[in-house]
Amino acid sequence: MLKVEEALKDLEGIQRLTAEAKESVAMIFIEPADGFDLSTLMDSIKNRVDGIQHFPEQAEKPVINRWTMREQALRLQIWGDLDERGMKTLAEEIKLELMTFPEVSMVEINGARDYEISIEISEHSLREYHLTLGEVANIISSSSLNLPGGSVFTENGDIMLRTTGQAYRQYEFESIVLKTFVDGTRLTLGDVAVVDDGFVDETGFALFNGKPSVGLSVIASGDQDELETAAIATAYVEAKSASLPAGVNLTKWMDVTYYLEERLGMMYKNLAFGALLVFFILALFLEIKLAFWVMIGIPVCFLGAVAVFNLPIIGGSLNVLSLFGFILVLGIVVDDAIIIGESVYSEQEKNGQTITSVIRGTHQVATPATFGVLTTIMAFLPTLLTQGVMGALPAAVGWVVILCLAFSLIESKWILPAHLAHSKKVTGAGWPLLTISRKTPTAA
Secondary structure, eight states, rough: HHHHHHHTTTTTTTTEEEEEEETTEEEEEEEEOTOOOOHHHHHHHHHHHTTTOOOOOTOOOOOOOOOEEEEEEEEEEEEOOOOHHOOOOOOOOOOOOOHHHOOEEEEEEEEEOEEEEEEEHHHHHHHHTTTOOOHHHHHHHHSSSSEEEEOOOEEEEEEEEEOOOOOSSHHHHOOOOEETTSSOOEEEHHHEEEEEEESOOOOOOOEETTEEEEEEEEEEEEOHHHHHHHHHHHHHHHHHHHSSSSEEEEEEOTTHHHHHHHHHHHHHHHHHHHHHHHHHHHHHHOHHHHHHHHHHHHHHHHHHHHHHHTSSTTTOOOHHHHHHHHHHHTTTTTTHHHHHHHHHHHHHHHHOOHHHHHHHHHHHHHHHHHHHHHHHHHHHHHGOOSSSSGGGHHHHHHHHHHHHHHHHHHHIIHHHHHHHHTOOOSSSOOOSSSSOOOOOOOOO
């Protein structure tokens, strides 16, 4: 681990490097500097690590992975009257079938022990055949592997040759030859050792409804829609359950998209209620056409923000945090539109319904309405400046609020006045519904 740290410590693009060493494993976490190209940094790290010459003899080849945001959509559980090997085999089968759907990026198996081949040789057997434990280990290591064998050039193309001798099952290990005697007989590993094709020796179990079980986590990552991933997995569970053996069940539980759907439903409900409330209040005190065009501004701002929010330059997505931002900004997104609409209405009452009245009414309050929105934008601007890996969390809310308010400025200063200037005056419909008048008393 120290060699890796020494190789990477002066590499450009690394903001923080944290190393953690445990028994038989070492992990190094690298946090990139803001604005640095991750693909270039990954290539540089790989080149530096590959250039290290002297790793410990028994050390595995270093694995370099790029951490990506992954969202667990839901969890599935296989449970019932089935042994451990059959349970894990069924879990791996379901995993492969789920991975065929483009909406599912990853499936992880939980609660199942890893496979392990254990080989036990008695000291008496080693002495009987004049073997040592090291010799047996070397023979197994050299016999159980896959090796490239070069290539053959033909008129129809190159043919790659490869020896596939990797042993995976108990009988494959038992057939490994340890010695060949003069008379042609062979001594195999199965003759002197007990080969157990089982699981790693560790404690732990998983129960579901009181029965042995294995879990699967269905994960969506990148630009994938969690709701679509959960819907595909749910449909698969319903179809797969009919073909499972008797006494074995596949159950969906811990549906994380429930919270996303709940937040999405809350946003839709608040959006509809807020739009109708704006419409009825403005229609009650001002005019129906004005109330309608101000109400239309709410979905226009939201749709514009969603369109820009999903662009690669921002890289946003609809999640619990971004939906919270939409709910947060819902109450202030049309404030400037209401102010400008009321000013235009007052100007039209004085000078008639003309384009000049609309322009004059908009100009009268354009500056204070604009700065009222800009002050709110400035309040959320620091959320975009948070650095580090966790900076994406406050930025998800900040981008939504800022984009919605930016589109509200466009809608209230350009789109709304254009609609009001070309709208016909509503007559004979009793609008506005509420008229307040006052009589001036005359002198006796």
